[in-house]
Amino acid sequence: MKKNRTKTLKQNLPLLLMALPGAAWLIIFFYIPVFGNVVAFKDFHLSPNGFLDSLRTSPWVGWNNFKFLFSSSDAFIITRNTVLYNVTFIILNLLLAVTIAVVLSELRSKRMIKIYQTSMLLPYFLSWIIISYFLYAFLSPEQGLFNAIITKGGGEAIDWYTTSKYWPYILIFMGVWKGIGYNSIIYFASIMGIDPTYYEAAEVDGANKWQQIRHVTIPQLVPLITILTILAVGNIFKADFGLFFQLPKNSGALYNVTAVLDTYVYNGLTSTGDLGMAAAAGLYQSVVGCILLVGTNLIVRRFDKGSALF
Amino acid sequence: MRKKKKVESVNVKGFGKKSNIFFNILIALVAFSCVFPFLFVIVISLTSEQSLVHNGYQLIPQEWSLDGYRYLYTMKDKLLQALFITVFVTIFGTLVNVTFTSTYAYAISRPTFKYRRFFTLFALVTMLFSAGMVPSYIVMTNMLHLKDTIWALILPMALSPFNIIVMRTFFRRSVPDAIIESAKIDGAGELRTFIQIVLPLAVPGIATISLFAALAYWNDWFNALLYIQSDNLVPLQYLLMKIQNNIDYMTKNAAMSAALSGVGGSIPKEATRMAMVVISTLPIAASYPFFQRYFVSGLTIGGVKE
Numbered sequence: 001m002k003k004n005r006t007k008t009l010k011q012n013l014p015l016l017l018m019a020l021p022g023a024a025w026l027i028i029f030f031y032i033p034v035f036g037n038v039v040a041f042k043d044f045h046l047s048p049n050g051f052l053d054s055l056r057t058s059p060w061v062g063w064n065n066f067k068f069l070f071s072s073s074d075a076f077i078i079t080r081n082t083v084l085y086n087v088t089f090i091i092l093n094l095l096l097a098v099t100i101a102v103v104l105s106e107l108r109s110k111r112m113i114k115i116y117q118t119s120m121l122l123p124y125f126l127s128w129i130i131i132s133y134f135l136y137a138f139l140s141p142e143q144g145l146f147n148a149i150i151t152k153g154g155g156e157a158i159d160w161y162t163t164s165k166y167w168p169y170i171l172i173f174m175g176v177w178k179g180i181g182y183n184s185i186i187y188f189a190s191i192m193g194i195d196p197t198y199y200e201a202a203e204v205d206g207a208n209k210w211q212q213i214r215h216v217t218i219p220q221l222v223p224l225i226t227i228l229t230i231l232a233v234g235n236i237f238k239a240d241f242g243l244f245f246q247l248p249k250n251s252g253a254l255y256n257v258t259a260v261l262d263t264y265v266y267n268g269l270t271s272t273g274d275l276g277m278a279a280a281a282g283l284y285q286s287v288v289g290c291i292l293l294v295g296t297n298l299i300v301r302r303f304d305k306g307s308a309l310f
Numbered sequence: 311m312r313k314k315k316k317v318e319s320v321n322v323k324g325f326g327k328k329s330n331i332f333f334n335i336l337i338a339l340v341a342f343s344c345v346f347p348f349l350f351v352i353v354i355s356l357t358s359e360q361s362l363v364h365n366g367y368q369l370i371p372q373e374w375s376l377d378g379y380r381y382l383y384t385m386k387d388k389l390l391q392a393l394f395i396t397v398f399v400t401i402f403g404t405l406v407n408v409t410f411t412s413t414y415a416y417a418i419s420r421p422t423f424k425y426r427r428f429f430t431l432f433a434l435v436t437m438l439f440s441a442g443m444v445p446s447y448i449v450m451t452n453m454l455h456l457k458d459t460i461w462a463l464i465l466p467m468a469l470s471p472f473n474i475i476v477m478r479t480f481f482r483r484s485v486p487d488a489i490i491e492s493a494k495i496d497g498a499g500e501l502r503t504f505i506q507i508v509l510p511l512a513v514p515g516i517a518t519i520s521l522f523a524a525l526a527y528w529n530d531w532f533n534a535l536l537y538i539q540s541d542n543l544v545p546l547q548y549l550l551m552k553i554q555n556n557i558d559y560m561t562k563n564a565a566m567s568a569a570l571s572g573v574g575g576s577i578p579k580e581a582t583r584m585a586m587v588v589i590s591t592l593p594i595a596a597s598y599p600f601f602q603r604y605f606v607s608g609l610t611i612g613g614v615k616e
Contacts, residue, residue: 012424014500015417019429022414025469029446030436032453036445044448051453100340103333108324112334118599119341122348125598126591127529129551133587134347136554137354143366143580145350181344185606209325238440241532249554265443270536275444282442290439310434 037286040065040279058276065280074264078281082260085171085244086236090229092176093183098221100180101187102213117188120181128242131178135170135247162253171258175243186228187221194220230300234293237261237285261285348591355379355584362580378581382589388541388549389586395460396546400527403464407523410469412516415477416504421487430478436471447536462537463545467526473519480515481508517604528594546590553583 009016036051043061047054069075100120107113123131138145139160147157160166194217202212239260248258250267261281268278297310325333354367358375365372382389417423418430446466451457456465485508493503509516534548544552598605 008424015420015423016425018413018500018504019417019425022410022469022474023429023432025410025465026432026436026471028449028454029466029469030441033441033445033449034439036448037442039445039448046448046452050455051448054448054452100337103337106325106330107334107337108330109334116337116341118602120344121598121602121605122344122595125525125529125594127531127547129531129547129554130587130591131347132554133550133584134351137347137350137367137584140367143362145367145369148366148368177344180340189606209329246551262443269444269447275448279442279444282444286440286442293438 037279037283039276040283042276044276044279046275061276065276066284069277069280069284074259075281075284077256078259078261078264081257082239082262083236085168085175085239085260086232088172089175090232090236092172093179093232094225094229096176096180097183098187098218098225100184101191102217104184104188105191105217106209106213117181117185120184122181123178124182126178128240128246131174132246132249135174139170161249161251164254164257167248167254167257171243171247174247175240178243187224190221190224191217226300226304230293230296233296235289236292237289239263241266348595351584351591352588355581355588357581359578359581362578367580375578375581377578378583378585381578381582382585389589391542392544392546392549395463395543396528399460399463399530399545400524403467403527404520404523406464406468407470407473407527408516408520411473411519411523412477412509412512413504414469415474416481416508418474419478419481420490433471433474450537457537458539458543459537460543463530463533463543464527466533467523467530470519470523470526473522477512477515477519480512480518484515485511514604517601521601521604525594550586550590553586 038055039058041060041062042055042058043064044058045054047057104113104116107116136144139147141147141157141159141161144160146160151157158166160170198216198220199212202216207215239262241262244258244260244263245266248254250263251258262285265278265282265285268274268281272278324330350367350369353369353371354362355378356374356376357368357371357378358373359377361368361371361373361375414429414433418426418433420426423429450462450466454461456462489507489511490503493507498506529547530545531547531551534543534545535551538544538548
């Protein structure tokens with residue numbers, strides 16, 4: 001028996017060794033931090049003697065960090081912002097990406113399709129820092145293009161970076177804008193894979209372009225749409241940190257509409273220094289996110305096993 | 311009643327002539343909106359400071375000038391240092407990432423590997439649950455003591471569980487078992503089979519994940535924001551972030567007098583900032599059209615199931 005086990009181990013040793021670096025990374029950078037979430041239940045202070053000592057010397061406080069988090073108005077605002085922005089992104093991204101992919105697939109010139117796609121992908125490849133400079137070129141209170149246009153038209157210049165009412169639209173626009181090329185290319189690739197005989201058959205039956213799109217293209221995209229939407233719904237508690245942190249330049253006047261879970265955790269970590277509190281907010285985000293992902297997947301499985309993620 | 315159509319002569323895919331023009335214009339507008347800000351920033355970087363102060367950012371500036379770039383040149387030490395950090399982190403990080411990711415993916419793609427299910431789940435769990443920023447920060451700083459080292463820019467992104475799944479799928483699809491078995495019969499060990507037989511067959515997949523990794527490293531500012539304090543470890547993106555609100559961050563250590571004499575008395579702050587944005591965007595903007603096809607093929611081979 002024991003000999004058998006050593007034999008299996010020996011046989012699998014080379015592959016085991018190949019998986020080892022990755023597994024070590026997963027332990028250090030994923031599994032240990034996952035268990036490190038216990039700091040959410042502590043009044044945590046860093047000790048110079050290392051992680052274990054910090055854990056040992058920080059007193060347990062039970063659910064206090066969570067109680068404090070949820071008794072402030074912050075918890076509501078950041079949850080509302082995160083969820084509402086993400087719901088908007090899911091809907092807009094889906095509609096626009098599918099529309100653009102369908103339109104692209106029907107254009108006649110292959111060369112133009114390539115040019116359009118390449119142009120639309122540019123923002124996806126740039127960091128939010130670069131994009132925030134782009135945005136600043138338009139929104140800068142003194143030099144920005146928008147204020148120049150507004151004042152030329154006789155209007156009053158707007159101090160964009162302190163006026164919160166515009167930011168939901170700005171953030172949504174920028175989020176959709178950055179991802180549009182990437183999102184549409186996934187659907188486009190899928191449309192290119194549709195068997196052309198479907199369209200020939202539809203043509204023979206006298207279907208016009210709109211009917212072909214409606215009854216051939218869209219139904220063929222449904223599995224992909226489902227998978228991507230499950231993923232997005234599962235990530236509804238996760239905000240794109242760069243979008244909400246870089247574009248508003250972490251401006252305090254805008255927190256009401258720009259603060260999301262991720263920026264809240266970051267600000268808690270860096271400025272307030274209350275690690276236990278910040279960790280509590282982070283754990284709340286991870287746990288709800290996990291439940292949402294598993295939950296949506298379960299629901300989809302019930303209806304259509306093939307479309308489920310796992 | 312309905313006119314009979316000659317099916318063979320109809321282009322089944324594609325709009326009619328009129329709608330083709332309409333949709334071309336529509337998509338062209340969207341596509342243009344995606345490159346327009348970059349072009350605008352290039353124009354701003356080429357505008358004279360005088361013109362920027364008086365007229366703001368203009369699409370067609372009153373006065374063109376290269377002062378922004380000239381001034382950048384005077385701070386080249388700092389810029390080159392940041393560029394060096396970024397390039398080093400990108401190259402070294404991508405190498406580590408691709409090595410870790412592809413060896414792990416290969417192991418779990420082999421049906422003969424007994425612990426394949428365990429290691430697959432071990433990686434997949436990361437997609438369900440996130441460890442969180444705070445515990446990761448504590449582990450990095452308090453346990454590994456890597457704060458303010460170059461490792462803080464490399465290690466947190468040295469493996470991507472998503473890419474493991476992409477590569478696993480890729481190995482299964484593009485490397486037939488028979489080839490691996492025959493290599494084994496010829497006496498090659500697992501590692502040798504992997505390097506000499508499997509990797510050459512998996513080049514498109516490797517190219518894809520290298521691309522994902524390189525892009526992530528090049529564009530990363532988050533790890534620098536969390537962990538980096540020393541000026542000489544600041545990568546390009548983080549340098550840009552620092553000068554966004556405070557251009558003095560750049561001028562502090564630069565040779566002021568040389569700079570001042572070079573551009574006639576005043577520092578072209580706005581143009582310099584935008585010139586730096588252009589310089590750090592150019593490598594990506596110039597190269598991504600060429601690697602785009604790997605990127606697209608990578609998107610379509612992923613897929614968790616199988």
